[in-house]
Amino acid sequence: MVFQRLLGSMGIGGPSVDTVLDPVSSVPGGNLSGEVRLTGGRADADIEHITLELVARVEAETEHGEHDGSVVFERFTVAGGFRLREGERRSVPFAVTLPWETPVTELHGQSLGIVLGVRTELGVAGARDKGDLDPFSVRPLPVQEAVLEAFGQLGFGFASADLEYGRIGGTGQQLPFYQEIELSPAPQYAGRVNEIEVTFLASPGGLEVVLEADKRGGVFGGGGDALARHAVGHDQAARTDWNTEVDGWIRALVEAHGARKGHGFPDHDAHGHATHGHSGHGHGGHGRSGPGMGTAVAAGAAGLAVGVAGGLVAAEVVDEVGDFFEGDEDEGDGDDES
Template sequence: MVFKKLLGAFGVGGPTVDTVLATPSVQPGGLIQGQVNLVGGTQEAKISGITLTLVARVEIEHSEGESDGLASFARYSVSPPLILAAGERCSVPFAVPAPYETPVTSVAGQHLHGMSLGVRTEVEISGARDKGDVDPLGVEPLPLQRQVLEAFAALGFRFHSADLESGHIRGTGQSLPFYQEIEYLAGPQYAHLFKALELTFLAAADRVEVVLELDRRSSDVINHHVLDRSSAGQDLTAVVDGWIQQALAHGGHGHGSHGHGSGGALLAGAAVGVVGGLVLEEIMDEVVEEAFEEIFED
């Protein structure tokens, strides 16, 4: 679905923008490609630049509970200054990378309820900036991520929900100011030991970090693991089962293992903790909010 909005910041008769994604779905680290189509208004416009911003709806905890806001996590300038004549049509092609830590929004074409990501187009004319065009972005998992998700499914775990949490997971290579939590209800063989499990992926070019948090009745159990490219294409069901067994055996904040979980501790104290905060935009842009609601709300 494409949103075409009048650039209200420039008044009646101003130019319009319509961003079309040639790749409405990508993988982390992949290229987001498309073009920004501009149509001149009733008079000439001097465009200082066009910026694409990747945005996501993120939950943040505070003293009064939880609320959500819009977080931008990557910005790309895709056009030099240009002059758009009255009524002129202009297309600006682009190809920008999705960060490797970009959260997954769908698996096998099925949208993960609770995930809202988009590409926002900002056009600046004579010092005025308009954020008037937002397009939804789908993100499918990397092969290693997909293999881990398939392993949980094979073990009888059932997807429950997904969201983005502000903060940082200590002891990891996390670079974005938020992280994704994918929650599964425990498989039948584990239901008597814990109720649910939260999974976080922190991907990089050569590896995928996996943080597991088991929701036990007495306390949470957290383990950290790393898969490198050598694991690609392999059935990870036994590996993931081993991770869970290891977490249950430790019964507390666990260390990590490398590759298939057979190595020693990767990081000491790989416990999950939220430190610092995420500065969210104080007021979610109405255009972005309406777009997200129309796209992602059931």
């Protein structure tokens, strides 16, 4: 989206700004680039700063129910301290680094329904004005993609994805929210769990994979949630048998049901997540077995794409994105939780 907006604080004839993002999806911890295009108004203007805000649409659970809102999770000042002459055209290129925990918005080119945007704030002579949001896409890191492909090859399907406001206890989480990718169970687990929720917490050194199983009740015990954490390195993406690794994670998670209470299974915090999760490590040194990543897209992993297995209606995603980018400007600065 390219927006052009006259600054309300300057009135008619003030500077206008277009923010244009490069049409390439980024990755967590990678660069987001583009340029801010300024056009001078009917008089010279002192530009104090040009600031980019990264904004996410998140869900928050309160005692009054679940609510949606926008959260600013990073700010970058990319220029400032210059005079924009009357009618002058100026382009300010930028390249900023996304936080490592930036949510993934697409998988194999398919939208997951997660909405992220860049909002440009222009400070002019003591005033500031925030323009519309420009959406941007984030594809998974190689190790994130490898884990999701393994789920797909094991028979799990994509159900939905969302951003939850809050923190997962016992992890190194940095942002004030986390992403949950909800998967429908593979046939071999369909009678034992309702769904599996996957959260990636990336960092320069690797990845924390937090798994939560919404479990079915049975003859020998009730239902409930089971959680586990696993740490993997970025260098393990191409040298790990992820089908075997992920299957082991799920088997251990499901089998933990009997030991969930009174046998060391983690307690839960206010957000329903473990305060002391199990910590495991992926096994490096294994040769990757089965089809390669490209083949996996056409095979089981394609089931994780939106609309294939989860029944997510594309129109609903479009409506949600549209509501966010059309309506966010009316929300006050009080939504900034960063």
